[in-house]
Amino acid sequence: MGDQLVSTRPKTIQIYLPGGDPRGIRVAQITTGIVHVVEVPRSLLGQFLKMPESQKVAVYFLIGQGNDTEDPKVYVGQTADMRVRFPRHNAEKDFWERALVLLTSSDSFTQTHALFLERYCLQEVKKAGRYVPTNGNNASRQDIPPPLEADCYELFDIGRMLLTTLGYPLFEPLVPLQQGDEQPEMLFCRASGADGRGYYTQDGLVVLQGSTGRRENVPSMEGTSAGRRRERLIESGVLRVEGDRVVLTKDHIFDAPSAAAVALTGRSADGWSEWKNAAGKTLRELKGAPATTVE
Structure with a gap:
């Protein structure tokens, strides 16, 4: 074609x-x-x-x-x-x-x-x-x-x-992780009880299906735009509630690393610091992002 x-x-x-x-x-x-x-x-x-x-x-x-x-x-x-x-x-x-x-x-x-x-x-x-x-x-x-x-x-x-x-990647799939392909560097978010896996792309941070986080938001999140966004993830089925945990039901792309970290931790988070590779280097260290990115 x-x-x-x-x-x-x-x-x-x-x-x-x-x-x-x-x-x-x-x-x-x-x-x-x-x-x-x-x-x-x-x-x-x-x-x-x-x-x-x-x-x-x-x-x-x-x-x-x-x-x-x-x-x-x-x-x-x-x-x-x-x-x-x-x-x-x-x-x-x-x-x-x-x-x-x-x-x-x-x-x-x-x-x-x-x-x-x-x-x-x-x-x-x-x-x-x-x-x-x-x-x-x-x-x-x-x-x-x-x-x-x-x-x-x-x-x-x-x-x-x-x-x-023009900014509308209608036909561009999220890059699947398949054996034999060149693998993007895996990142992990393990703060506040989260157990997230994902990788960074030019479109944002892809969090992989099966990643988990805590269900409850911290009190300071209640009534905020970040808290409402997290609840909409649950309502839309992107996050599934399992007891005191939430589980990502499919690979999902977040436009910012901080939004991905907030979705799993239920609190304000600087995603550039929370997401780290297997060696413990932060996404900020890996990509040279600005030092004040918190949601």
Whole structure:
């Protein structure tokens, strides 16, 4: 499917700001290519629907980041008429905050491509496990000629890169620890009765399934944002309560080492000091992080 070619060659990616605001609508593309991803804040949906891109066949992703302890949500769809479809989503779906629209500047991108990609993208979102799909059913299977299927895989590869560049790694899995792979350095959090295992990545700290911590928060955590985030981890099923302990039910990525330490210890924690390698070196010593990172 061309993943290696797309991912390993140097690329120049252009991000165009139609309104001049980096927080507004953004259009990402490889400078020599025809594939675009348009990022649309929900508040600027009306402005996007006046742009010529809104009249093209597209695969789109509605993203809801949620809070900082739950996996973000995504709805995957396709349409030949965004000016009809998107107002319906705006009226009927509450969770989403941004739309990401995959399209091309060529009319060769047809609804046949879009239908195939809708199903494939939904499948790959589930496989990656970073975002929770909100689609009620799987998209219908589309059998298409091999040349069109090859086009779809190429479109997917480029779209995947553009989405990740914009900050939405929909299809990028958490790196699994498998025998034979180059292993990230294992880190441990064993403060305040915790027994956490994980590793540090460019996206944050991945805490591994089966890591445990204490159930109760210290009194100073009650009513704080950190305490509420920890309770939401339990409510969402990321942490399971077992007596006076909590157990991580799946590998989970935290955007900051301190958030990962707080989730296991039930107290304020400087994750850069709490997470250590097998030799006892702190994550701060290993990565040279700033000295005042406490939650």
